[in-house]
Amino acid sequence: MAAPTSRSDGAMTHYRWLVVALLFAIVVINYIDRSAISYAIDPISKELSLSDSQKGLILGAFGVGYMFTTFIGGILTDRFGPRIILTAAVILWAVSSALTAIASSFFLLLALRALLGFAEGPMFPGLTGAVANWLSPRERARALGFSLAAVPLSLAIGGPVVSGILSFTDWRSLYWILAVASLVWFPLWFWLFRNRPEESAQVNKTELAHIQHKAVEDTDTDRGNGNVVPAQSDNATETSWKRLFTNGTLLSNYWAFFVFGYFLFFFMTWLPGYLEQKFSVSVANVGWFSFVPWAVAGLVLLLLGNLSDRLLEKTHSLRISRSWQIIITQLIAAVVILPVAFTSTLWVALALISVAVAASMGANAVYYAVNVDVAPDRSATALGIMDFFFAVSGFAAPAITGWVVGSSGGFERAFFILAGLGASSVILTFLFHRPDRDAIDHPYPERR
Numbered sequence: 001m002a003a004p005t006s007r008s009d010g011a012m013t014h015y016r017w018l019v020v021a022l023l024f025a026i027v028v029i030n031y032i033d034r035s036a037i038s039y040a041i042d043p044i045s046k047e048l049s050l051s052d053s054q055k056g057l058i059l060g061a062f063g064v065g066y067m068f069t070t071f072i073g074g075i076l077t078d079r080f081g082p083r084i085i086l087t088a089a090v091i092l093w094a095v096s097s098a099l100t101a102i103a104s105s106f107f108l109l110l111a112l113r114a115l116l117g118f119a120e121g122p123m124f125p126g127l128t129g130a131v132a133n134w135l136s137p138r139e140r141a142r143a144l145g146f147s148l149a150a151v152p153l154s155l156a157i158g159g160p161v162v163s164g165i166l167s168f169t170d171w172r173s174l175y176w177i178l179a180v181a182s183l184v185w186f187p188l189w190f191w192l193f194r195n196r197p198e199e200s201a202q203v204n205k206t207e208l209a210h211i212q213h214k215a216v217e218d219t220d221t222d223r224g225n226g227n228v229v230p231a232q233s234d235n236a237t238e239t240s241w242k243r244l245f246t247n248g249t250l251l252s253n254y255w256a257f258f259v260f261g262y263f264l265f266f267f268m269t270w271l272p273g274y275l276e277q278k279f280s281v282s283v284a285n286v287g288w289f290s291f292v293p294w295a296v297a298g299l300v301l302l303l304l305g306n307l308s309d310r311l312l313e314k315t316h317s318l319r320i321s322r323s324w325q326i327i328i329t330q331l332i333a334a335v336v337i338l339p340v341a342f343t344s345t346l347w348v349a350l351a352l353i354s355v356a357v358a359a360s361m362g363a364n365a366v367y368y369a370v371n372v373d374v375a376p377d378r379s380a381t382a383l384g385i386m387d388f389f390f391a392v393s394g395f396a397a398p399a400i401t402g403w404v405v406g407s408s409g410g411f412e413r414a415f416f417i418l419a420g421l422g423a424s425s426v427i428l429t430f431l432f433h434r435p436d437r438d439a440i441d442h443p444y445p446e447r448r
Contacts, residue, residue: 056402063394065117073122074384081195145305334422
């Protein structure tokens with residue numbers, strides 16, 4: 001239900017960027033929370049006497065729970081809005097972190113990691129729904145780039161923070177701290193956020209017109225005037241279930257995001273173990289060594305998110321501003337990860353890994369933006385489907401890597417798998433990713 005703004009017209013308010021800042025904050029908390037296990041797994045395995053295969057299963061169990069609720073979370077976000085969905089998700093994952101602090105066996109820890117994934121599943125569909133409602137098409141990649149830069153940033157600062165905490169206390173205390181941190185955010189979100197800008201008293205008509213990409217006098221405070229530019233490929237003005245599962249741009253986007261997820265979860269869960277096994281980096285120092293790849297990735301993600309919107313404004317082409325960014329970044333990641341398998345020098349490995357992580361994560365904002373471009377009326381559901389593939393990678397990457405490392409005694413084959421997946425993403429995106437043709441309500445329909 002729309003609530004007319006109480007703000008006077010005139011200079012545009014910028015409340016939408018406060019919303020983006022809230023999303024940034026919860027992504028930081030989210031990723032420190034989910035990645036802490038990669039630093040805690042060694043003290044946990046020593047206490048619980050875990051094998052490499054069991055460690056891989058625990059690291060991957062998050063993805064099992066995540067794959068169910070990320071899909072359902074997208075549907076629920078489109079139905080009920082991101083305000084209540086994200087509130088409930090954050091409360092549940094705080095409870096999961098608290099319960100992890102008292103886990104006493106392999107199977108209990110496995111179940112709690114799956115529960116954490118179940119709780120965090122709606123996070124990114126909720127984020128996508130919020131951005132779709134609160135940002136204009138010309139600002140979405142920039143806003144998503146800022147929000148999602150929190151992923152590598154949290155992994156960069158999370159390494160030193162988590163390993164620092166573990167250096168003076170135990171892993172159980174760590175999870176109590178994480179539970180409390182999660183509970184700090186949700187009251188602010190529930191108080192400050194509304195599902196749509198037209199429902200917020202902090203948004204004036206000038207900002208609303210900017211968000212809706214209209215003149216002030218034409219703003220739609222009830223959303224739904226029917227003025228939608230149909231997709232060129234199938235003349236669609238709304239997104240059906242069939243379109244979500246058969247559209248070539250969406251399907252290739254889902255696969256590219258799976259590959260992105262495989263890279264991300266590989267490095268998020270096994271980078272500390274790789275540095276310890278290959279170069280004998282201690283647990284106390286591994287967080288600082290892993291800082292560099294994530295910090296570089298955060299900077300690249302911010303730059304490419306801005307670049308995507310600038311290219312869209314300049315070229316009026318979604319293919320140039322979205323698709324080619326995916327193709328180029330995945331190609332770089334696939335090429336530079338191969339030499340890591342053969343180097344025995346720490347600084348060379350870190351340099352190559354930094355480039356690979358930055359490249360694989362660089363187009364993160366674009367994957368999200370494409371869902372909004374092609375399925376604007378069901379963007380959270382489309383993201384939920386895409387995130388389901390991401391969740392599969394969240395289980396596959398740690399589990400497969402654990403099996404490969406355990407059976408071969410090294411990481412070489414794991415890096416070969418990464419390179420092959422990156423190459424497949426490049427080929428499929430080049431062939432089938434056509435957002436100009438498939439976009440509903442294209443911001444520059446004359447360009448198509």
